[in-house]
Amino acid sequence: MHELSIVTSVVESVTESLAAYPGARVLEVRLRVGALTSVVVESLEFCWGIAAEGTPLEGAKLAVNVLPVVMHCEPCAQDVELEGVQSFRCPRCGQPCAEMRQGRELEIDSIEIDDGEVKP
Amino acid sequence: MTTRIVELRRGILKKNDELAAGLRASYAAAGVLVLNLVSSPGTGKTAFLERTLRELKARGARVAALVGDLETDNDARRLAASGAPVRQINTHGICHLDAEMIGKHIDGWEGVTLGGLDYLFIENVGNLVCPSSYDLGEKIRVVLLSVTEGEDKPLKYPTMFNSADAAVITKTDIAEPCGFDRETALRNINEIRPGIRIFETSAKTGAGMEEWLTYLERARTGVPG
Numbered sequence: 001m002h003e004l005s006i007v008t009s010v011v012e013s014v015t016e017s018l019a020a021y022p023g024a025r026v027l028e029v030r031l032r033v034g035a036l037t038s039v040v041v042e043s044l045e046f047c048w049g050i051a052a053e054g055t056p057l058e059g060a061k062l063a064v065n066v067l068p069v070v071m072h073c074e075p076c077a078q079d080v081e082l083e084g085v086q087s088f089r090c091p092r093c094g095q096p097c098a099e100m101r102q103g104r105e106l107e108i109d110s111i112e113i114d115d116g117e118v119k120p
Numbered sequence: 121m122t123t124r125i126v127e128l129r130r131g132i133l134k135k136n137d138e139l140a141a142g143l144r145a146s147y148a149a150a151g152v153l154v155l156n157l158v159s160s161p162g163t164g165k166t167a168f169l170e171r172t173l174r175e176l177k178a179r180g181a182r183v184a185a186l187v188g189d190l191e192t193d194n195d196a197r198r199l200a201a202s203g204a205p206v207r208q209i210n211t212h213g214i215c216h217l218d219a220e221m222i223g224k225h226i227d228g229w230e231g232v233t234l235g236g237l238d239y240l241f242i243e244n245v246g247n248l249v250c251p252s253s254y255d256l257g258e259k260i261r262v263v264l265l266s267v268t269e270g271e272d273k274p275l276k277y278p279t280m281f282n283s284a285d286a287a288v289i290t291k292t293d294i295a296e297p298c299g300f301d302r303e304t305a306l307r308n309i310n311e312i313r314p315g316i317r318i319f320e321t322s323a324k325t326g327a328g329m330e331e332w333l334t335y336l337e338r339a340r341t342g343v344p345g
Contacts (some may be wrong), residue, residue: 002215002250009132017128027123032133038249040281088312096314100282106132106253106340115122 002041006106007051014111015056021113026060028112034067036085038105041066060111069103077091134336136254139219142259143226145284153340154242156256158280159264161246164290166195167323168264169243174204175333176239185234186225187243188217193244205232216250217242219257238340248277259285260339265309266290267300274308281312286319288332295323 013028032040041064048062069082073090079101080090089096133136147154157165169185169323175228176183184205187195196208209225222242226234236241262283265273270292271296274281281287287309292315295302302320311317315336321328 006132009135011161013130013132013134014128014277017126019141036282037253038277043246083314085282086275088314089311096310098314107210108130108132110125110129111126112123112125115124 004047004051004098006039007044010108011051012059013108016053016109017081018042018056018113021114021115025116026113028063028091029057030063030065030109030111032067032105032107032109034103034105036070036100037106039106049080052082059108061112065109067105070101071097072101073097073098074099122239133253134230137272138221139223140255140257143169143219143223144259145236147240147257147259152234152240153260153336154240154252154256154258155260155262155336156242156244156258157264157285158244158248158251158264159246159266160248160269163246163264163269165243165246165264165265166198167287168290168321169241170199170202171200171323171326171329172241172332172336173204176336177203179333182236183239183241185241185243186217186222188213188221188245190245201241205229206220207232215247216254217244217256218254222256227240234271239336248273248280248328250334252280253282262286263289264288265305267292267295267305269300271301271308274305274312277324278312281309284313284316286317286335287313289320291316291322291324292320293325297339 017025044064045062052058052060069081069085071082071088073080075093075095076090080092159165173183173185185199186207186209187199188209188211189195190211190213193208196206200208207225207229209221242256247331261284263281274329319328
């Protein structure tokens with residue numbers, strides 16, 4: 001996919017948020033990426049250094065948490081986690097599931113910052 | 121050094137999602153049914169759309185199309201043969217359409233207003249990966265698959281097939297010489313998007329168009345099915 005434009009958006013978005021924390025240095029940016037987004041984690045990591053260079057995020061680590069697809073199974077009346085994205089059937093009862101509960105996320109979860117303040 | 125975690129919980133494509141939500145509201149207010157057509161390059165989106173525009177127009181519907189390509193206005197010229205207003209969007213290298221491009225091309229579209237339309241079709245850039253992430257505010261996302269492509273395309277591109285509301289198989293007139301395995305294709309689509317409506321069509325012979333047009337008319341007027 002367009003991993004470079006994704007990490008560029010992340011850099012812009014986090015940089016905006018940093019306005020509220022003057023003097024802070026970003027140590028890590030944590031993303032939540034659903035398994036059904038077609039985003040390649042290795043490619044995100046590769047592009048990250050390029051996108052962050054020369055910005056307040058230069059040197060920050062990128063941590064990507066990949067979330068498995070979770071569907072709601074009507075017959076089982078519960079949410080079930082899929083092992084892959086090749087079949088959208090309930091792994092318990094084998095019935096097809098139409099309602100997705102997790103798997104399309106493309107979010108900035110949180111950032112770890114160093115406030116730069118020395119504790120008294 | 122004082123480190124701490126700041127929760128942001130923010131969508132990476134938030135800007136696009138917000139613009140798309142605005143578009144969706146304006147489509148609904150205008151009473152226009154908007155569809156986003158996605159497929160690989162060469163599936164036959166343009167031929168299928170040209171026939172759809174022509175037949176809807178013949179039934180008295182007010183139709184228009186936006187068509188995305190990296191370069192050239194060839195598709196817009198082909199679609200304009202239907203007599204419907206068509207506007208080309210050239211992305212100049214970008215592999216998908218986004219909500220901002222759609223908004224810009226609806227604004228200032230000479231002679232076309234959303235309120236004056238029954239249907240607006242958006243023909244996306246031929247690509248089965250990137251357009252899946254970009255909401256254009258459409259009511260119905262239609263994924264197309266031609267009989268000349270592998271029956272396993274839905275398994276190879278689950279993100280796109282799973283995000284679609286309807287699937288159209290194109291070029292059924294040449295299914296036999298292509299050795300198209302219909303049962304396998306239908307099973308694979310259903311495996312990735314259980315219960316999706318599937319239309320089997322030929323823009324050349326008109327096969328399957330009646331069912332497709334009826335679906336569109338019902339979707340526009342809110343009749344189920």
